[in-house]
Amino acid sequence: MTTNHTHHDDDHKACLALFEKLSEYIDGETDEVTCKAIRAHIEACPCCTTCLETLKRTIGFCEEVKEVPVPAGFSQKLREALKKMPPALSS
Amino acid sequence: MERKPIQTPDVRDNDTELVTAIQNGATDRFEELVTRYEGKLYNFGLRVCKDASDSEDLVQETFINIFRYLKDFRQETKFKNWMYRIATGVCHRMRRRSKYAPERELSLDEFLPQDLADIDTELPAWAAMPIHQVLNRELGDHLKASVKELPPQYRLVLVLRDMEGFSTDEASEILGITPTNVKVRLHRARLFLREELKGYFHDNQPHTS
Numbered sequence: 001m002t003t004n005h006t007h008h009d010d011d012h013k014a015c016l017a018l019f020e021k022l023s024e025y026i027d028g029e030t031d032e033v034t035c036k037a038i039r040a041h042i043e044a045c046p047c048c049t050t051c052l053e054t055l056k057r058t059i060g061f062c063e064e065v066k067e068v069p070v071p072a073g074f075s076q077k078l079r080e081a082l083k084k085m086p087p088a089l090s091s
Numbered sequence: 092m093e094r095k096p097i098q099t100p101d102v103r104d105n106d107t108e109l110v111t112a113i114q115n116g117a118t119d120r121f122e123e124l125v126t127r128y129e130g131k132l133y134n135f136g137l138r139v140c141k142d143a144s145d146s147e148d149l150v151q152e153t154f155i156n157i158f159r160y161l162k163d164f165r166q167e168t169k170f171k172n173w174m175y176r177i178a179t180g181v182c183h184r185m186r187r188r189s190k191y192a193p194e195r196e197l198s199l200d201e202f203l204p205q206d207l208a209d210i211d212t213e214l215p216a217w218a219a220m221p222i223h224q225v226l227n228r229e230l231g232d233h234l235k236a237s238v239k240e241l242p243p244q245y246r247l248v249l250v251l252r253d254m255e256g257f258s259t260d261e262a263s264e265i266l267g268i269t270p271t272n273v274k275v276r277l278h279r280a281r282l283f284l285r286e287e288l289k290g291y292f293h294d295n296q297p298h299t300s
């Protein structure tokens with residue numbers, strides 16, 4: 001079966017090795033040499049480009065998830081519960 | 092020999108003044124801390140606990156513990172990091188009580204493409220379009236539900252790193268695990284979520300308009 005790209009086994013190995021490091025790469029936590037090698041590979045490899053971009057987007061979604069307000073009445077309930085605490089602080 | 096001074100992380104922030112004041116006896120100002128963080132902790136609870144009711148319990152128990160132990164907090168780290176350490180501890184105890192969400196390991200192999208032919212070389216629309224055109228309420232809800240599907244030890248790392256905005260070192264400190272472990276769990280958690288998203292978008296194409 002033919003595929004729509006020109007990888008051979010060595011490249012495949014490089015892809016798999018890179019797959020493990022993608023998050024570190026995105027987070028800027030790889031050392032400079034590794035970072036350069038990864039960038040060079042990705043620029044030449046459409047599979048890894050897709051892999052990188054979909055992972056980045058996954059992170060992007062997580063970062064954009066909005067907070068919800070606390071339920072009505074909860075703040076009041078919480079403060080009442082905390083008022084019942086003994087004054088344990090200054091000892 | 093000239094030596095650089097040891098770099099201590101800068102732990103002073105917006106909370107330092109208030110926390111110090113409370114430690115020095117201004118216990119009436121504790122409510123300011125509650126006002127400052129109840130929403131943050133409640134949302135953290137929604138992301139890591141079973142439901143909204145557990146999340147309320149998490150907030151309350153966390154503040155009770157803060158109130159009790161604040162006098163012993165030595166400000167060697169940011170107050171916020173210390174607070175999240177307490178909150179994750181509360182979360183662990185609650186989970187043991189209610190026996191939900193079993194621990195299991197995610198292995199990298201689960202996410203490795205079996206065959207190169209399986210990998211898309213074309214960027215899917217959900218990753219190519221501007222994020223705010225794709226991220227609607229329904230997707231947000233789906234994402235939150237997917238986060239809950241993560242085994243707890245992975246979920247906590249993902250929530251702290253990608254939703255609450257803590258660094259690798261901070262997450263490591265909060266959870267009491269090594270930075271390497273944070274990175275390993277984070278990567279697998281993200282891959283897990285990506286698979287969930289792929290499934291979601293397989294059934295729901297984003298509207299390209």
Ligand SMILES: [Zn+2]
Nearest residue numbers: 015045047048
């Ligand atoms: Zn590749």
